[in-house]
Amino acid sequence: MIDRILLSLLCIVLAGCGQQWTDQRGGQVQETDLQGRWMVVNYWAEWCAPCREELPELNALAEVSDQVIVLGIHFDAYEGEELRALSDQMGIRFAVVGHDFAEAYGLNLPQVLPTTYIINPQGKVAHSLQGPQTERDLLALLPIEGADND
Incomplete structure (x- = not known):
């Protein structure tokens, strides 16, 4: 009986953990x-000039609201210290x-x-945008409270 209870608790704990990914600084997402x-x-990629132009816009967007999270994926799949x-x-x-x-979210x-x-709060792709974006244009697509999305 106790074994079943422990097994059930372990399943609940593991199910609540979900997936995790390591970022460029060793932190966990x-x-x-x-x-x-x-x-x-x-x-993005370092050899992509429009990517370089866009990065400050994404940095600014990342600081707008706790309701949105900005994540990058290096196109050439660099990892670790590199x-x-x-x-x-x-x-x-x-x-x-x-x-x-990207694989976990079907990108x-x-x-x-x-x-x-742009992935909605339910984990589904709401928009796929090619080319450089601005903070303002991205905010216009994000229905988040307290943000200037005119």
């Missing part, structure tokens, strides 16, 4: 922290996760860079 929030997921150094060099202040994050590897996916 937890699936449970993303639930109920809008996500802006941006594919990704951290590159992200720092590029001035990226938001979390950059790996291609395993296709883009044909154009930059590409930005």
Whole structure:
């Protein structure tokens, strides 16, 4: 009887944990922290000039509201120290996760860079945007309280 109770508790605990991904600085991005929030997921590369133009806009967006989280994915799939150094060099202040994050959310590897996916609080892709975006344009697509989305 006690074994069944312990097994049930373990299943509940494990089910509540969800997936997690490691960002460029070794931090953990937890699936449970993303639930109920809008996500802006941006594919970028250092050799992409429009990506470089767009990164300050994404940095600004990341600071707008706790209701939205900005995540980056390096197109060429750098990891570890190489990704951290590159992200720092590029001035990226938001979390950059790996291609395993994209797979978990069913995001296709883009044909154009930059590409930005907006994922709604239910975890579904609401918008797929090609080319550089501005903070203002992205806010207009995000129905979040307290943000200037005119």
